Amino acid sequence: MSVTIYHNPACGTSRNTLAMIRASGEEPVVIEYLKTPPSRERLVELLGLLGLKPRELLREKGTPYAELGLGDPKWSDDEILDFMLAHPILIQRPIVVSEKGAVLARPSERVLEVLANPHIGDFVKEDGEVVRTGG
Template sequence: MTVRIYHNPACGTSRNTLAMIRQSGEEPEVVEYLVTPPSREELVALLIALDMSPRDLLREKGTPYAQLGLGDPRLTDGALLDAMMAHPILINLPIVVTEKGVRLCRPSERVLEILANPDIGPFTKEDGEVVISAGLDQAG
């Protein structure tokens, strides 16, 4: 199975996650979700795999969340899915799918939990934070 990342190149967390996948030796299938959003069925399958509700996966920052009134607790899962389909920017990302599982990679190092080769060595995020991957001690 190939690694798939639902990616937004304008998002630093998504760029860091993609770079970690590549540093692990994988070349993932990159789905730019704003260009090619997941279908409703695909999104529902991702939610099931993530064990999340649509509300859990909603992104507020930089989206029309407030303008659409999505904070209203009376909204159904179906209504939230409709909003995500109409405005894919509402889907919190990056989401990574591997044979080991599916993760919302916030923070980006959550991707290490599902990579075949999580020992990527020290990795420096765009903000300068250094991630020491699983299997490596702090001395490197």
């Protein structure tokens, strides 16, 4: 099974998600989306897989969200996509895609929903929180 993660190594949630994928026995395709942003077509495809509207995938914290006025409902879906493409940091992460579907892994244990082997035992996140998955 192929697993892809849209990853930001500076994000603890993204690092935990990547570690959970690896603990499941998968070695995912890792796309550092700040270095290699998705194309507009791929971003639209990811939104469809996630069942989200562009506004629902916007990240506020640590981004130019406020400076760009993205809290204003005047922006259309296409305009929000334009902002995400111009400023990839606005894309919420991590996004994980597998043959079982796609998930915005926030919290990181949501990744278990799309892994072939979600029973990775007790997983300890970077902050010390334990995720019990069985196995």
